[in-house]
Amino acid sequence: MASLAAIVGLWTVQLLPSTESRDEPWKSYRLPDTLVPTYYNITLWPRLHPDAYGLFLFTGKCKVVFTCLKETDLILIHCNKLNLTSFDGHLAKLSAVGTAVAPSIQKSWMQEVTQYLVIQLKSKLRAGEHYELYTEFVGELADDLAGFYRSEYEENGEKKIVATSQMHPTHARKTFPCFDEPAMRAVFCITLIHDRGTVALSNGMEIDTTDSIHDGKPVTVTTFEPTKSMSSYLLALVVSDYTNVTSANNTLIRIWAREKAIEDGHGDYALNITGPILKFFEDYYNVSYPLSKSDQIAVPDFYFGAMENWGLVIYRETNLLYDPLTSSNANKETTATIIAHELAHMWFGNLVTLKWWNEVWLNEGFASYVSYLGADFAEPSWNVKDLIVLDDVHRAFAVDALASSHPLSSKEEDIIIPEQITEQFDTVSYSKGASVLRMLSDFLTEPIFVQGLNTYLTTFAYQNTVGEDLWNHLQSAVIETGTVLPLSVKDIMDPWVLQMGFPVVTVNTTTGQISQKHFLLDSESTFRRRSPFNYEWNVPINWMKTQVVQPRIWLLEKMAFNNNMKTNGNEWVLVNLNMTGYYRVNYDTENWERLLNQLSENHQVIPVINRAQIVDDAFNLARYNQVNAIRFACSTGVEECQNLTSIWYRQWMDQPYQNKIHPNLRSTVYCSAIATGGTEEWDFGWAMFQNATIASEANKLMSSLACAKNQTLLQRYLGYTLDPSMIRKQDASSVIVYIASNTDGQSLAWDFVRKNWPYMFTEYGVGSFNFASLISGITKTFSTEEELQQLQEFKRENSQVGFGSGTVALEQAIEKTKANIKWVSENQKEIADWLVARMA
Known part of the structure; x- marks a missing residue:
């Protein structure tokens, strides 16, 4: 693969309406506008045992009925890594539906780069007519976490296989030939053939289950009700020997997991909150839940945290299952918000x-925002809505303050190749998206926001939209309620959506001047994307003067004056109440001092979020302080703390089946004991990790094993990440980042990635390593010229290999390292002098 500049140039060439792309449309990554699917009839048979060559396979048959919109003699349908059966020398059969006459196939072939099955016809399909394309195929049920794949686990000493799926965003084509773009909605009629004694699940409810004999093997055939019209990326398929816990009110709710996990009650919490959360969203959207059932399943190996397949949501085990005996409060909060x-x-x-x-x-930004509302409804005592500031707003600030950030929305023609699509699922999309939508809901008010949502959802049900459609429906709600805004919803939102970054709003309480400026981590950066709005935003300002909340004002230009912002005596101004606005705030020195004085004298008059308090009483935080105190004391080398955690850990080593360490303290205790211990402590932790049956406990141990000081142990642990039998593929990048977060392991992890990048990138691929988080996690502390040079060499040396979803992360790492170098050079001496003076 070429350098980044060359890649960008190549993409540009491919997207131009060249003669080649017109004459050979199979070389374009987008489907032509000639055909649309109506429904699929799909039968799949996953083999849960290897064949004579050690391969796990699945076989399948697919009938897709489609409508011709424009006359064409070409059928393009996505197909990737499938071995298609030949019929009379062709890779598919074409027939007509109704009165149409199907043309004969002239030629068919696989176009691997653009992932198409290409079918050239001897005559043209007629506009308005319906046709059926039939294919048979064999695919590998690989362990690559993409498409229809296998996940393995051990229970009661027996190795077990789960056939599961991840179609999002472009992997349905790896399971069956399909029109694999989100606008190509269709009805899916699914039949699964599977081993007797296993259960099959899909988006629809099971409508028939029959024992049969196929190819001389006793099997069960499960047929599912047709899905609603939906995109191919939402299809879900699972075959396992799982069991479930069930609740049936208006909607059948089932939580599926390994039999032991269900027996031990680890699915109960998810079951208890799913009903209330569904009810909340029904009321919030004012639209009934559109399906007959809601299945949620926990699988051992899964690339994302979870996936919203319609009617069958698939999760990593740690995100769905909760054990009140061993899981922490944080695990419970994670489960609630991810389900929401x-x-x-x-x-x-x-x-x-x-x-x-x-x-x-x-x-993704919308779901991230309202997840806090749904979780808050299910657990009202937690005050979980406040966590969006810590978990999303500040997380987005860290990335969006880089000159290499990107706008929320891109041009459609700029996001074409599967790797480009995958790159869209980043911090900007999730966290900035949530933050900006929270701001929108705040200045519209929630009743107007949900009124617009309701008409949007009811108008476009079972259809596809663009973002402007939502703005239009919110604008209609604004007009209907008589609400006054300075601009239309679209005009307010466009600068937030179509240009990267965010402003810092500066308030001068002496003059009443308010101004905005693009906030950059490196204010002298010479590289910025061209902006259609010249890096100005329409900024909603909610504020208070001393203890009185003031009417909202708007900053619609670079600078404005407001006499109400002026202060006298001990008055102070506080802007961006509860941080509902996606911007930073700066004040004149005098106002900063008055705010500090107020915090010292009576901090409670200032809203809790504006005090930047991380802890919250609703989360038993007197106890999330015991954790913090122990973590800080042990990490800074307080001997008494290290002795205490070592004693607790030793007690567990002496009685491995009686872990008396409190769940909230386990991560800290494990990390500290392994850091101060040796091979014996590490080996015990590794053994407990391998034997852990609860995903949240395994995660605690997995991260804690990276706390070791012994570099031989860390090297061993790094090596395990390339062996799926030791570290699951879904966890490999996390382990490397954990080790990089350890000062004793940072350089080891960086050296390991540089040495093994070609192997990791080519052999593991998209479903295994999260390359973006891997690069950003390892390089987040880089702050020296040597590290910058190594980054640039890494980019140059691997330009032919490529960086996939980590391409942007690498550019951001280089930029952030440069900014860190500059900050250190400007501030290191002053900070060192300050510390020395106060330690004297």
């Missing part, structure tokens, strides 16, 4: 789907 995120998609994203991946942010 996925269920929010049942309407926003599934019922109404965006037309193309250039507006991923609206889908």
Whole structure:
């Protein structure tokens, strides 16, 4: 693969309406506008045992009925890594539906680069007529976490296989030939053939289960009700020997997991909150849940945290299962918010789907925002809505302050190749998207926001939209309620969506001047994308003067004056109440001092979020302080703390089946004991990790094993990441980042990645390593010229290999390292002098 500049140039060439792309449309990555699917009839048979060559396979048959919109003698349908059966020398059969006459196939072949099955016809399909394309195929049920794949686990000493799926965003084509673009909605009629004694699940409810004999083997055939019209990326398939816990009120709710996990009650919490969260969203959207059932399943190996497949949501085990005996409060909060995120998609994203991946942010940002509302409804005592500031707003600030950030929304023609699509699922889309939508809901007010949502969802149900459709419906709600805004919703939002970054709003309480400026981590950076809005935003300012909340004002230009912002005596001004606005705030020195004095004298008059308090009483935080105190004391080398954690850990080593360490303290205790211990402590932790049956406990041990000081142990642990029998592929990048976060392992991890990058990138691929998080996680502390040079060499040396979804992360790492170098050079001496003076 060429350098980044060459790649960008290549993409540009491919997207131009060249003679070649007109004459050979199979070389374009986008489907032509000639055919649309109506429904699929698909039968799949996953083999849960290897064949004579050690391969796990699945076989399948697919009938897709499609409508011809424009006359054409060409059928392009996505197909990737499938071995298609030949019929009379062709890779498919074409027949007509109704009165149409099907043309004969002239030629068919696989176009691997653009992932098409190409079928050239001897005559043209007629506009308005319906046709059926039939294919048979064999695919590998690989362990690559993409398409229809296998996940393995051990239970009661027996190795077990789960056939599961991840179609999002472009992997349905790896399972069956399909029109694999989100706007190509269709009805899916699914039949699964599977081993007797296993259970099959899909998006629809099972309508028939029959024992049969296929190829001389006893099997069960399960047929499912047809799905609603939906995008191919939302299809879900699972075959396992799992069991479930069930709740049936208006909607059948089932939580599926390994039999032991269900027996031990680890699915109960998810079951208990799913009903309330579904009810919340039904009321919030004012639209009934559109399906007959809601299945949620926990699988051992999964690339994402979870996936919102319509009617069958698939999760990593740690995100769905909760054990009150061993899981921490943080695990419980994670389960609640992730379930709320996925269920929010049942309407926003599934019922109404965006037309193309250039507006991923609206889908994921929206679900991220309202997940806090759904979790808050299910657990009202937690005050979970406040966590969006820590988990999303500040997380987005860190990335969006880089000159190499990107706008929320891209041009459709700029997001074409599968790797480009995957890159859209980043911090900007999720966290900035959530932050900007929270701001929008705040200045519209929530009743107007949900009124617009309701008409949007009901108008476009079972259809596809663009972001502007939502703005139009919100604008209609604004007009209907008589609300006054300085601009239309679209005009307010466009600068936030179509240009990267965010402003810092500066308030001078002496003059009343308010101004905005693009906030950059490196204010002298010479590289910025061209902006259609010249890096100005329409900024909603909610504020208070001393203790009185003031009417909202708007900053619609670079600078303005407001006499109410002027202060006298001990008055102070506080802007961006509860941080509902996606911007930073600066004040004149005098106002900063008055705010500090107020915090010292009576901090409670200032809203809790504005005090930047991380802890919250609703989360038993007197106890999330015991954790913090122990973590800080041990990490800074307080001997008494290290002795205490070592004693607790030793007690567990002496009685491995009686872990008396409190769940909230385990991560800290494990890390400290392994850091101060040796090979014996590490080996015990590794053994407990391998034997852990609860995903949240395994995660605690997995991260804690990276705390070791012994570099031989860390080297061993790094090596395990390339062996799926030791570290699951879904966890490999996390382990490397954990080791890089350890000062004793940072250089080891960086050296390891540089040495093994070609192997990791080519052999593991998209479903295994999260390359973006890997690069950003390893390089986040880089701050020296040597590290910058190594980054640049890494980029240059691997330009032919490529960086996939890590391409942007690498550019951001280089930029952030340069900014860190500059900050250190400007501030290191002053900070060192300050510390020395106070330690004297």
